[in-house]
Amino acid sequence: MMSTPIEMITTDKEPLASDDAALQAAGFYWRERDGVRALICAPLERDGFTNAFSTRLGGVSPMPDQALNLAGFNEDDSANIYENRRRFLKLFDDDWVLTGCWQVHGIDVRVVHSEAEAKPKPGVPGDDEYCDALVSNTPKVLLTVKTADCVPVLIGDHVTRSFAAVHAGWRGTSSSIVKRAIEKLQSEFGARAKDIRAAIGPAANACCYEVGSEVISVFKERFTQANKLLTTTREAHARIDLHQANRDQLIDSGISSDRIHIAPLCTMDRNDLFFSYRREKQKLGRVGRLMSVIGTR
Numbered sequence: 001m002m003s004t005p006i007e008m009i010t011t012d013k014e015p016l017a018s019d020d021a022a023l024q025a026a027g028f029y030w031r032e033r034d035g036v037r038a039l040i041c042a043p044l045e046r047d048g049f050t051n052a053f054s055t056r057l058g059g060v061s062p063m064p065d066q067a068l069n070l071a072g073f074n075e076d077d078s079a080n081i082y083e084n085r086r087r088f089l090k091l092f093d094d095d096w097v098l099t100g101c102w103q104v105h106g107i108d109v110r111v112v113h114s115e116a117e118a119k120p121k122p123g124v125p126g127d128d129e130y131c132d133a134l135v136s137n138t139p140k141v142l143l144t145v146k147t148a149d150c151v152p153v154l155i156g157d158h159v160t161r162s163f164a165a166v167h168a169g170w171r172g173t174s175s176s177i178v179k180r181a182i183e184k185l186q187s188e189f190g191a192r193a194k195d196i197r198a199a200i201g202p203a204a205n206a207c208c209y210e211v212g213s214e215v216i217s218v219f220k221e222r223f224t225q226a227n228k229l230l231t232t233t234r235e236a237h238a239r240i241d242l243h244q245a246n247r248d249q250l251i252d253s254g255i256s257s258d259r260i261h262i263a264p265l266c267t268m269d270r271n272d273l274f275f276s277y278r279r280e281k282q283k284l285g286r287v288g289r290l291m292s293v294i295g296t297r
C-alpha cells in the first residue's frame, strides 16, 4: 500500500490555535502555499488519495476581496475562477484534470471512466453534466464538488483505488446520496465497505443550520432516527445535523466508524475561512463556492 508522508505546513497567517488540536484529533491538517489554504484529511491521504477541502483564502475574486472562489460562473468572472483554480491546484504536485458536475441537489451519480471523459468540453465554462456525486478509478483525475454550506463528502477505497466526491445538502442527504455513491463504487469497481474511508468536510453544522417544517417533515418521513438529528429552536423550526446524518448513512453502508473523519468546522461560524450561502447571499447578493477534491496518482 502506498504511504504518503504528511507534509508539515508553514503558514504566514496566524495559526488557528484553538482549532488545530480538534482538527488534528479528527484527522485533518491545513496545507498552505502562497496564501491558498486547504484542509487535508490525513488518513485518506495515507490511503493514497490526494484530497482537499478548499477555503476562501488566497484568491483573486472580489468576494469581498482576495477570495478563492472556485465556481459559480454566473456570480463571478470566469477569468477569476480559472486563476483561483490554478492557484488551488498548486497545492498539489503533478498535473491533474479537474472534473465536476452542474449540481442540482439531485440523486444522480456520474461515473468518470477515463481522463478523456474528465476533460471539460472546449468553450464550455463550468460543468455541462447534471449530477451531485461522481465516482472514478482513473489516476490524475480530481473529482470535485462545490459547496457553500452544503456537506462535501470524499470517499476512497485503498484496495480498488476507486474514489468518490459527493455533494450532500439537505435534499441530497434526505435522498441518501452518499449511500448511492458507495453503491456505485461497489457496482462499478468492486469496492468493499470494509476498505472504504470517508472524510466529511466543513459545512453548516447543527450549531447554526436552522431549517423549517418542509425539511423537518422530509427527514421525519424518511428516517426513523430523525429526531436525534433535529434540535427544535422555535415553532416549526429546528437545527439539523447534516454531518451526523451523513455519518449515519456511511455506517449504514457498512463503513466502520473509525474510518469516517468529520472536519469539526462550521461554514457559518467560520465565515472568515469558508464561503457560507446563509451568511452571505442576502448580505452581498452573491457567494463564492468552495471546492472539495479527491483523486489518485
Ligand SMILES: [Zn+2]
Pocket (backbone or CB within 6 Å): 204, 205, 206, 207, 208, 209, 266, 267, 268, 269
Ligand atoms: Zn455553526
